[in-house]
Amino acid sequence: QSALTQPASVSGSPGQSITISCTGTSSDVGAFNYVSWYQQHPGKAPTLVIYDVTNRPSGVSYRFSGSKSGNTASLTISGLQAEDEADYYCSSYTSTSTEVFGGGTKLTVL
Amino acid sequence: QVQLVQSRGEVKKSGASVKVSCKASGYTFVNYKMTWVRQAPGQGLEWMGWISPGTVKTDYAQKFQGRVTMTTDTATNTAQMELRSLTFDDTAVYYCARRRGESCFDAWGQGTLVTVSS
Numbered sequence A: 001q002s003a004l005t006q007p008a009s010v011s012g013s014p015g016q017s018i019t020i021s022c023t024g025t026s027s028d029v030g031a032f033n034y035v036s037w038y039q040q041h042p043g044k045a046p047t048l049v050i051y052d053v054t055n056r057p058s059g060v061s062y063r064f065s066g067s068k069s070g071n072t073a074s075l076t077i078s079g080l081q082a083e084d085e086a087d088y089y090c091s092s093y094t095s096t097s098t099e100v101f102g103g104g105t106k107l108t109v110l
Numbered sequence B: 001q002v003q004l005v006q007s008r009g010e011v012k013k014s015g016a017s018v019k020v021s022c023k024a025s026g027y028t029f030v031n032y033k034m035t036w037v038r039q040a041p042g043q044g045l046e047w048m049g050w051i052s053p054g055t056v057k058t059d060y061a062q063k064f065q066g067r068v069t070m071t072t073d074t075a076t077n078t079a080q081m082e083l084r085s086l087t088f089d090d091t092a093v094y095y096c097a098r099r100r101g102e103s104c105f106d107a108w109g110q111g112t113l114v115t116v117s118s
Helices: none
Strands: A009-012 A018-023 A035-040 A047-050 A064-069 A072-077 A086-093 A099-101 A105-109 B003-006 B010-013 B018-025 B033-039 B045-051 B058-060 B068-073 B078-083 B092-100 B104-108 B112-117
Touching: A009 A018, A018 A035, A018 A086, A018 A105, A035 A064, A035 B104, A047 A064, A047 B104, A072 A086, A086 B045, A099 B045, B003 B092, B003 B104, B010 B018, B018 B033, B018 B092, B018 B112, B033 B068, B045 B068, B045 B092, B058 B068, B078 B092
Parallel strands: A009 A105, B010 B112
Antiparallel strands: A018 A072, A035 A047, A035 A086, A064 A072, A086 A099, A086 A105, B003 B018, B018 B078, B033 B045, B033 B092, B045 B058, B068 B078, B092 B104, B092 B112
16 A cells, blocks of 8 residues: 655745645545544654544644545645644545555644 | 553564553543554654454554564553564654544554664
């Protein structure tokens, strides 16, 4: 199972919005609404910020939102804040009952 | 609250085996699959497989088939992951994560650094 494709890096200024894409295939992202997104600060474990494509866990800021079109899912962060600077990973359930992660995207808040 | 507490870091020789443990609390252990994910230094997340504590069923990533064994102990609510025939490429932080259905990993352990040396 190949990794999902994410841009290596994105950046934005405080207050702006950014979008991170996550491209898979018809056997993973395109097949199920089981795409999730994780935030990871340096030296820390990942934390869940979006699940089932669009849902936000309790405690996660409304500034985080998710969507999907075909084989590509997206994470949008609006009203960028310094604390959003982190690595972001997407993940998808697959048709072989396994999981696959994206390669990760480093978000820099300018 | 849900907590996953992992064992301490280890240094192993090439060719050896390592066992990482993950003690769960704050939820009904047998109701959620436990997933193992690793992250090599400076690299991304890599899914290794999962185990269902209730059924003891496992599913391993093809890359680790034959080299990894995941087990659980429902008496102590502990999951374990054993990786054998270690090479330098296995140097990584290993995480356990609670899997919610087919949906997501909604709780993570703090990570265990495994260093493989000569």
